[in-house]
Every structure is written in structure tokens, then in C-alpha cells.
Amino acid sequence: MICTICNGSFDPAALSLADPAVEVGHILAVEKYGDAGTVCAPCLASRGRLAMMYDPDLQY
Numbered sequence: 001m002i003c004t005i006c007n008g009s010f011d012p013a014a015l016s017l018a019d020p021a022v023e024v025g026h027i028l029a030v031e032k033y034g035d036a037g038t039v040c041a042p043c044l045a046s047r048g049r050l051a052m053m054y055d056p057d058l059q060y
């Protein structure tokens with residue numbers, strides 16, 4: 001798979017949700033952006049970290 005954000009190749013099957021930032025990013029990808037499976041773990045993590053810092057609606 002090619003990540004739609006950074007255009008790097010990654011393996012969606014190897015995605016680990018052990019990092020809470022990745023988990024939040026993945027939830028956002030599923031529920032908000034609809035692009036789950038097309039974004040790599042580092043990009044999910046940065047999305048998750050930003051959401052946790054700046055989105056008051058998110059309290060995971």
C-alpha cells in the first residue's frame with residue numbers, strides 16, 4: 001500500500017495499535033476521514049497526536 005498522506009509504502013496488515021497516538025489516528029481514519037487502511041502508522045500517529053492535543057471533542 002502507498003500512504004495517501006506521505007506517499008511512502010507500508011503494510012496495512014502490520015499496523016500496530018500499541019501506540020495510543022496510532023490508535024486515536026486509526027479511530028479518526030475510520031470514523032472521521034474514511035481513509036483507514038490507506039494511511040501508514042507514522043501518519044496515523046501524527047494525526048492522532050494532533051487530535052489529542054487540539055481537538056477538545058476527543059477524550060480517549
Ligand SMILES: [Zn+2]
Pocket residue numbers: 003004005006007008039040041042043044
Ligand atoms: Zn504516511
